[in-house]
């Protein structure tokens with residue numbers, strides 16, 4: 006059968022379980038999952054001995070009403086580390102989109118794109134074409150109203166006073182002909198002074214720190230809160246999202262009475278406790294101002310006190326550490342290997358990079374933060390297959406990061422995966438992956454704030470609940486963009502990239518009352534394959550699919566009135 010069909014036309018879901026009003030899209034959604042009882046665990050040895058161990062599986066369906074506000078508000082994004090490679094690249098790229106800037110390189114004329122952004126450059130299959138049975142795909146942004154990233158007001162803080170034009174040049178990420186054209190506008194953007202405490206990042210970063218807030222921890226917390234309010238007011242914003250793309254910090258100690266509860270954390274801030282990091286201060290400031298906070302770095306900003314504060318205030322937090330290149334591929338490759346019954350025994354991930362992030366990571370304490378986030382990404386896939394791995398068994402997994410100034414932002418990742426295959430065989434995959442770090446991270450930053458903003462407009466009321474509520478403050482739906490996903494306490498961490506992306510796609514489908522994508526395609530697997538089902542009495546109403554040789558858009562033009 007010919008290729009899939011595509012349309013960028015607005016999605017108009019016709020079903021008894023979805024209602025479109027001027028204010029909102031409201032769907033009645035039956036969420037079906039399964040509850041499992043494993044007799045060994047539930048009934049103990051006696052039960053297992055009597056009836057033999059079983060895995061009892063019960064389908065459970067929860068009816069819920071999902072409401073998505075249709076009006077997209079005016080949004081500001083304040084980045085901590087705005088003057089860095091990622092921050093300046095995101096800012097410049099959105100400016101280029103807004104200005105329609107084109108630029109030349111030796112390969113010709115270029116125009117702005119959103120490659121690498123799942124919200125801006127990927128599609129969702131919405132079903133089978135009624136005429137031809139072919140798959141129909143639409144932009145992810147067609148399903149529910151989403152923020153246009155080019156409409157976002159960008160601001161933020163940096164310990165370096167360099168304006169965004171100088172920062173863009175310093176980053177050396179974007180081509181000169183583009184930088185040249187954006188420079189006047191970028192020079193007008195200046196980061197606010199930030200919270201700097203040298204012990205939290207590499208000592209080699211101190212030479213950048215000429216734009217620093219004075220005062221106690223409480224005074225600097227209050228100053229950041231005032232910055233957020235000021236930014237919102239000055240730009241006439243409806244909401245602000247705060248995103249950390251500053252340097253990786255060392256891990257925070259977590260201790261009772263220090264940061265284990267919201268009250269303890271706030272008291273520690275008032276007491277000026279050294280062990281409260283700059284990133285945790287930013288998170289607390291953001292939460293107290295009712296602003297979603299996203300952590301793009303690997304440090305444990307979200308100490309238990311921050312999580313409790315976010316829950317008490319009903320403010321979203323998400324993190325940790327953008328999943329941009331080497332780790333993103335790992336969360337695909339290991340998923341493929343393990344789900345194919347192949348047993349990775351050794352994973353060695355080496356990379357060298359020459360940007361300031363790499364310089365900061367050359368210190369053992371900051372490298373350790375990154376090593377942790379890059380190492381835990383296979384845990385869920387390994388534990389999913391006890392046919393391959395005994396309890397507690399893991400592949401050898403080594404992460405090496407070296408600072409090599411010459412390569413700049415063009416990180417060179419080299420991986421070797423050695424796996425057991427059939428009958429004592431061994432397979433070895435060797436991968437060289439040149440990850441232009443900021444060109445991979447910048448679209449993820451866009452996805453993070455676009456999806457976080459959407460989630461702020463969604464409420465869910467499960468049957469039997471008196472009032473609707475938002476998703477849990479720990480916004481695990483954003484895991485696709487993150488190496489070490491924060492999840493609500495006591496819930497499973499999913500790193501598999503396929504599962505993470507399907508979760509986003511199916512969530513969007515649920516917002517408009519569509520069933521989750523099952524990939525079963527039973528409509529193409531019966532004797533009458535190739536027909537198009539029109540209703541539940543499929544066989545009786547099957548309509549032979551006609552050979553559609555045009556795109557869906559053309560078809561729409563031909564439909565009779």
Ligand SMILES: NC(=O)c1ccc[n+]([C@@H]2O[C@H](COP(=O)([O-])OP(=O)(O)OC[C@H]3O[C@@H](n4cnc5c(N)ncnc54)[C@H](O)[C@@H]3O)[C@@H](O)[C@H]2O)c1
Nearest residue numbers: 086088089090091163164199251252253302361362442446
């Ligand atoms: N592909 C990627 O680029 C990628 C992937 C995953 C995670 N990250 C993380 O994103 C972060 C930024 O990466 P980058 O390449 O843009 O690094 P960068 O060093 O170019 O930028 C970091 C910026 O943060 C500033 N800064 C440091 N401490 C600060 C503070 N307390 N307050 C405000 N600003 C502060 C620095 O002056 C610098 O301008 C790093 O933590 C990195 O580990 C990057």
Ligand SMILES: O=P([O-])([O-])O[C@@H]1[C@@H](O)[C@H](O)[C@@H](O)[C@H](O)[C@@H]1O
Nearest residue numbers: 328329330331332333356362406
């Ligand atoms: O996302 P990814 O490519 O696996 O990981 C990257 C690391 O390989 C790199 O050393 C680091 O500087 C980046 O911040 C990023 O974390």
